[in-house]
Every structure is written in structure tokens, then in C-alpha cells.
Amino acid sequence: MDFLELAKKRFSARSYRPDKVEKEKTDYILECARVAPSAVNRQPWRFLVIESDEKRRLVQECYSRDWLKEAPLYIVVCAEYPAAWTRKYDGKNHGDIDASIAVEHICLAAADVGLGSCWVCNFNVAKLSSSLCLPQGTAPVAIVPIGYAASGPEQPSARKPLDEIVEYL
Helix, strand or coil: CCHHHHHHHCCECCCECCCCCCHHHHHHHHHHHHCCCCHHHCCCEEEEEECCHHHHHHHHHHCCCHHHHHCCEEEEEEEEHHHCCECCCCCCECHHHHHHHHHHHHHHHHHHCCCEECCECCCCHHHHHHHCCCCCCEEEEEEEEEECECCCCCCCCCCCCHHHHCCCC
């Protein structure tokens, strides 16, 4: 499929079948994340694949939604801030930006292999960091549940037309 078709196929899945995700598909998704671009190619990220019931419960305690419990695995994308590039003009650390690019690669790769995903960023960061024993300077940016979507989107998400969001200068 072409890229626009893939981008339109991706949606925020909030209902999952219990089927386990095949290791080959997980590996493909992680490889797509690994090759994501990052500022000055620093690659300041860590991908935590959460499959065990014990670790899944830890994640669920940080974002308690029934639909999240349905997904058979989560990829927690973390930024390693000391390793990230910092813009000299204003001191802006690009760890969040780089990790976010990788998150979207994960979501698109999941859609490419017929899996659903959802970008979750509304969670207790401090609790998740502690629960996963993340080192100082590393923090979770997103939780991405991955699995076979039990249903598609009720309706396509409304998108603004180009003439509302693009300005040619």
C-alpha cells in the first residue's frame, strides 16, 4: 500500500481481541521504531515490551482503563534525556520529540501488519517510571497497546481541510 493509504488505515484502537501478537510482527514493529529518525541521530530511546501479566498490571495501575487491559502487549517508549540532542539556542532537549517520532513509527508499523495500536500519553509518569525501575534521566513518553483490534473506528476521525492548516509563504 502507499503511505497515504497506510496513514489512513491507522486509528486509535480501543478494543482488542485476546489473540497473542506473533513475535515476527513484534520484531517488525520494533525494527521500524529502531530506524526512526532522531535529532543528530542520537537515538535517545528505549523500548520496553510488556507482555507478562505481572508487568501489564503495573502499567494498568498507571493508566486504568478497561480497554487497555484487553491488549495483549504494550510497548512503553521511553526517552533517555541525557543521550538526547539539546538545541544550543534555547536549551530545548529533543528526547520527547525523538521518542514521539518512534511512537508514530510503531503505530504505523502495527497498522501495516494488521494490528491495532493507540498512543497513550495520559498516565502517571512517576509511578510508571518507578514500577519499571527506569534509571534516572529516562522517562516514559508513551504507552502503546498493540493487538488485533476487535473493531475498527466507529467513523473516520474528522480532519481539518488543508486550506485551514497550510499557509504558503
